Each structure stands twice: as structure tokens, then as C-alpha cells.
Amino acid sequence: MSQQIAENLANGRTPFAIDTIRSDFPVLAREVRGKPLAYLDNAATTQKPLPVIEAIDTYYREYNSNIHRGVHTLSERATAAYENARTTVRRFINAGNDKEIIFVRGATEGINLIAQSYGRANLQAGDEIIISEMEHHSNIVPWQMLCQQTGAVLKVIPIDENGDLILSEYEKLLGPKTRIVSIVHISNALGTINPVRQVIERAHEYNAVVVVDGAQATPHAAVDVQALDCDFYVFSGHKLFGPTGIGVLYGKQDLLESMPPYQGGGDMIKVVTLEKTEYNELPHKFEAGTPHIAGVIGLGKAVEYIQAVGLEAIVAYEHELLDYASLAVLEVPGLNLIGTAVQKTSILSFTLDTIHPHDIGTILDNDGIAIRAGHHCAMPVMQHFRVPATARASLAFYNTRTEIDRLVKSLHKCREMFS
Amino acid sequence: MQGDVQLMFDLKDLYQEVIVDHNRSPRNFGKLDHPDRVAEGFNPLCGDKLNLYLKLEDDRISDIHFDGSGCAISVASASLMTEALKGKTLAEAEAAFGQFHNLLTEDKPLDDEEVSKLGKLAALLGVRAYPTRIKCATLCWHTLHSAIEGDKAPVTTE
Numbered sequence: 001m002s003q004q005i006a007e008n009l010a011n012g013r014t015p016f017a018i019d020t021i022r023s024d025f026p027v028l029a030r031e032v033r034g035k036p037l038a039y040l041d042n043a044a045t046t047q048k049p050l051p052v053i054e055a056i057d058t059y060y061r062e063y064n065s066n067i068h069r070g071v072h073t074l075s076e077r078a079t080a081a082y083e084n085a086r087t088t089v090r091r092f093i094n095a096g097n098d099k100e101i102i103f104v105r106g107a108t109e110g111i112n113l114i115a116q117s118y119g120r121a122n123l124q125a126g127d128e129i130i131i132s133e134m135e136h137h138s139n140i141v142p143w144q145m146l147c148q149q150t151g152a153v154l155k156v157i158p159i160d161e162n163g164d165l166i167l168s169e170y171e172k173l174l175g176p177k178t179r180i181v182s183i184v185h186i187s188n189a190l191g192t193i194n195p196v197r198q199v200i201e202r203a204h205e206y207n208a209v210v211v212v213d214g215a216q217a218t219p220h221a222a223v224d225v226q227a228l229d230c231d232f233y234v235f236s237g238h239k240l241f242g243p244t245g246i247g248v249l250y251g252k253q254d255l256l257e258s259m260p261p262y263q264g265g266g267d268m269i270k271v272v273t274l275e276k277t278e279y280n281e282l283p284h285k286f287e288a289g290t291p292h293i294a295g296v297i298g299l300g301k302a303v304e305y306i307q308a309v310g311l312e313a314i315v316a317y318e319h320e321l322l323d324y325a326s327l328a329v330l331e332v333p334g335l336n337l338i339g340t341a342v343q344k345t346s347i348l349s350f351t352l353d354t355i356h357p358h359d360i361g362t363i364l365d366n367d368g369i370a371i372r373a374g375h376h377c378a379m380p381v382m383q384h385f386r387v388p389a390t391a392r393a394s395l396a397f398y399n400t401r402t403e404i405d406r407l408v409k410s411l412h413k414c415r416e417m418f419s
Numbered sequence: 420m421q422g423d424v425q426l427m428f429d430l431k432d433l434y435q436e437v438i439v440d441h442n443r444s445p446r447n448f449g450k451l452d453h454p455d456r457v458a459e460g461f462n463p464l465c466g467d468k469l470n471l472y473l474k475l476e477d478d479r480i481s482d483i484h485f486d487g488s489g490c491a492i493s494v495a496s497a498s499l500m501t502e503a504l505k506g507k508t509l510a511e512a513e514a515a516f517g518q519f520h521n522l523l524t525e526d527k528p529l530d531d532e533e534v535s536k537l538g539k540l541a542a543l544l545g546v547r548a549y550p551t552r553i554k555c556a557t558l559c560w561h562t563l564h565s566a567i568e569g570d571k572a573p574v575t576t577e
Binding site: 355356357358359362363365366374375388389417418 | 433434439442443464465466488489490491492549552555
């Protein structure tokens with residue numbers, strides 16, 4: 001942590017100008033049901049800062065056109081903006097070169113691409129895929145589909161009562177048949193930060209490839225795909241203060257080169273005759289059809305915004321805010337936190353007495369507070385903790401202690417209403 | 420019915436006392452032995468689950484029970500529904516469903532006369548201000564419809 005950030009935190013200040021940051025996000029100024037919005041549903045999706053909104057607006061107003069084909073001015077400008085965003089994203093996760101950055105619709109499509117392209121080409125009946133019990137459905141279902149298609153077998157690393165991976169069980173699951181390990185970097189339901197570096201290292205000893213689902217990690221942690229040595233890394237733009245419908249698949253170049261295309265169409269070809277097709281180079285081989293150009297430009301701007309605020313400052317601030325929030329909510333009698341890993345970030349998943357999470361969500365909404373209630377697309381996690389659903393407050397760097405105080409006050413109100 | 424009328428003017432508050440009370444102590448809760456009709460309802464969004472048991476004398480509902488788990492709105496709605504339907508004919512029950520459903524989902528001001536016909540069920544009209552929660556209030560009624568029609572497949576609200 002830089003000295004300035006540490007000093008600011010020690011003096012009870014945020015490491016950055018929180019009021020200025022908040023004014024960059026127009027939606028944070030609105031009211032909901034007559035109260036100021038307290039947006040605590042950032043694990044579902046994040047709000048968008050003005051530079052992102054304006055970049056998309058400018059693209060459509062000033063240089064909307066297709067990319068990689070026009071010789072006219074607008075197309076050249078759009079192509080440059082699109083490819084510059086690729087470079088921005090590549091630097092953001094410290095990938096080795098731009099060919100390793102594939103734009104997809106989101107983390108979900110990224111995992112499906114890997115399963116269908118890499119998985120179908122390389123897996124046979126009896127091969128094994130390892131995931132964990134804390135995965136989002138998007139890192140479960142594509143592998144179940146691949147297992148059905150190939151006869152491969154899905155193995156699951158269990159979690160303990162804190163919401164940590166049981167690594168000794170992972171050791172037992174690894175073996176000569178392990179082909180793919182696909183693991184979430186930070187759990188959306190529990191907030192656990194997984195020791196992915198260690199998971200990757202062990203998998204590589206068995207020559208398995210490792211997929212990391214970074215949907216929740218990229219907004220809350222510095223990611224360096226070369227330091228991790230992961231084979232694939234996927235994330236979504238909308239969880240990173242960028243637009244919906246755009247995401248990133250990082251893959252090591254040699255793996256991506258060896259993989260068949262996921263979809264066929266325009267832009268992914270060099271030469272097409274009616275008899276056969278020669279595929280385009282990376283990254284275009286995996287970007288069939290006109291892509292979400294505005295989304296890519298918006299995502300690039302979101303990454304620039306985060307870099308301007310500073311991930312180091314964001315991580316320090318969120319850590320402090322989570323500590324504050326974790327202590328504050330525990331003052332509410334009957335509140336039970338689900339997910340208490342030592343290494344965790346930004347997520348407060350909880351139950352409150354026997355009050356159904358949807359009732360909590362509605363009562364909080366009435367106070368202008370947005371949280372998520374439900375299974376968070378991680379039904380196996382709910383089954384593990386034997387709850388049908390949880391309420392989840394999830395933080396971003398624009399949230400404040402005042403909002404946490406309002407959350408706690410409303411939770412007390414929930415108890416009063418149902419006592 | 421004076422209390423109910425009072426409640427109707429305070430629809431802003433979704434969790435009125437009658438809802439909280441019926442959630443805490445649901446009426447007609449638990450299985451019925453040898454039911455003539457059963458049906459199962461499921462709300463995949465919330466995980467609400469509901470089983471409905473009917474005893475019939477000719478086409479009249481002589482007894483009606485439910486069990487399951489869910490949010491306060493779905494439990495209270497099922498409890499209130501069972502109270503409202505005991506002794507009614509199946510045709511009357513279906514008509515009540517239509518009336519209730521329309522009042523919850525129609526995008527127009529409430530008609531006082533229609534609301535007063537609902538009796539205690541009017542306590543649920545607060546969900547009109549929370550569109551995602553309408554499914555919670557109607558799950559039991561969709562399940563009832565399925566029980567009357569004799570559908571075998573579980574009802575879902577999706």
C-alpha cells in the first residue's frame with residue numbers, strides 16, 4: 001500500500017476523493033421510493049461512471065460504423081477505438097499480447113467458449129474436470145454439458161463452514177485423468193478470495209489446463225494473468241463499471257492457436273470458398289460477426305477509469321469498508337453471516353432470524369437500499385449452508401459508511417416488523 | 420370489516436399486521452389426510468414451495484390446507500386464501516382467483532367496490548407497488564387452479 005493511501009486510511013479518510021467519485025456515477029444521485037439510493041448490489045452489476053456513458057454516446061453520435069473492413073474515416077476511427085480498448089484490457093490484466101484478448105458477451109460466454117472449443121477438441125470419455133462447490137452456475141453448467149457430450153467426469157472441491165476451499169480434498173481429486181480445473185477467483189455468493197495461484201500450480205503438475213472465473217475479481221483485485229500462470233481467465237464488463245453484454249476471455253496464445261473456432265461467420269475468416277474456409281488469425285478467429293463495438297469501447301473506458309482511481313486505493317478502501325460493515329451488521333441480533341473466510345472481499349451474505357431474504361429485500365428497497373436476495377446463481381452454495389436463499393449486500397468503491405449505517409438501521413426495522 | 424377498510428387505505432405498507440400475523444401463524448397449515456385434490460407450486464426465483472390439499476363434497480371445498488415454505492407474502496397469501504375458500508364451490512373459487520389476480524395486476528386505480536369484495540385478501544393489494552412480489556402473492560392461487568384442473572405437473576410462476 002502506498003504511504004499516501006495508508007496515511008489517509010489511518011486518518012479516517014478514504015484513499016481517494018469519495019465525493020468526486022460518487023458524482024462521476026449519475027445514478028447514485030437518484031432517489032428510490034423517496035429516499036437516496038444506497039446501491040449495495042454491486043456483485044450483480046455495477047453502476048457506470050460518466051466517462052463510460054459518454055464514450056458509448058460519442059461512438060454512436062460521431063463515428064458509428066463497422067470495424068475491420070471499411071476504408072472510410074468513420075470505420076478507421078471505430079476500428080482504432082476497438083483495438084485500443086483491447087490493448088487497454090490486455091495491460092489491465094497484464095497479458096503478454098493483444099492476440100490473447102478475445103471479446104465475448106461476458107464471463108458466461110467465455111467459459112462456454114472454452115468448454116465447447118478447447119473441451120470438445122481435447123477431452124475424451126473418462127477424462128476429469130475439477131470445479132468447486134462455490135461456483136456460479138456459469139462455471140458449473142457448461143462443464144456438465146461438456147461431460148454429457150464427451151463422457152468426461154465432473155469432480156467438485158468441497159468447501160468448509162467458513163466458505164473456504166478444502167485444499168486437501170483438491171489434492172485428492174487431482175490425478176492423471178485431470179484435464180481441466182475451472183475455479184472462481186472470488187466467490188459471488190461468499191466473497192471468498194481463492195488461492196488460485198496455488199490451485200493453478202498444482203493443476204499444472206498434472207498437465208491440466210486451468211480456467212479462472214474472474215467476474216467478481218477484476219473489480220476488487222489487481223489481476224496479473226502471467227503471474228498467476230492461468231491458462232484462461234474470463235470476466236464481464238458490467239461487473240467492472242462497464243456496459244452489459246461485453247466481456248473478456250484471456251487465453252494463452254498457444255492454446256488459443258490450437259483451438260477450433262467457437263462460432264463461424266464474418267470477421268473470423270481469411271478466405272472463404274463454397275468448399276472450405278481459411279480461418280483468421282487471433283484474436284479475430286474467435287470474434288465471428290460484428291461485435292459489440294460500443295460495449296468494447298465502453299469497457300476500455302471503464303478500465304481506464306478504474307486505473308485512474310487506482311486499484312491499490314480501491315482495494316484498501318473496500319477492505320476497510322468491508323471490515324466496518326461486517327462488524328456493523330453483526331450488531332443486528334439474529335443476523336448470521338454466510339461466508340466468513342479470512343481472505344474475502346466486498347460481499348456480505350446473510351440470513352436474519354427466519355425472515356425470508358425476499359422480505360428483507362423488499363423492506364430495504366422501501367428505504368432506498370438495493371441488495372440482492374436469492375440463491376445468487378450458486379444453488380450448490382445454498383445447499384451447502386442449508387438455506388434456500390440469502391440476502392446479500394455487495395460493495396463497490398463508491399459505497400460509504402453512511403450507506404452501511406442505513407443498511408443496519410433497516411435490518412433492525414426488518415426484525416421489528418417480523419418480531 | 421371496519422379494520423379491513425382501514426388497511427385498504429394504507430397500501431403503501433406492504434407488511435401490514437394481517438400479513439405478518441398470517442406469516443407467523445399460518446391458518447390451515449399442514450397436510451390433510453386423504454385429500455381429494457392435491458397440487459404443488461414452486462417459485463424458482465425465490466425458492467418458495469407450496470403444497471395444497473383439498474377435500475371436496477360434491478363441488479364444494481369442505482376443507483383446504485397447505486404446507487411448504489416461502490416468504491411472508493407467499494405464506495400469508497396461502498393462509499388467507501384457505502380461509503377465504505373454505506365452503507366455497509370450485510366455480511366460486513376460480514372466480515375469486517380471477518378477481519384477485521385482476522386487482523393485483525391491472526394497471527388502473529383500485530375500485531373501492533371491487534376491493535371491498537375481497538375482504539381480508541385486500542391486505543395483499545400492497546404488492547401492487549412491488550411488481551416482483553406479485554408472483555409471491557399469486558403462487559397459491561395458481562396452485563389452486565392446478566388442483567381444480569387436476570394438472571399433474573407442478574405449477575411454477577416462471
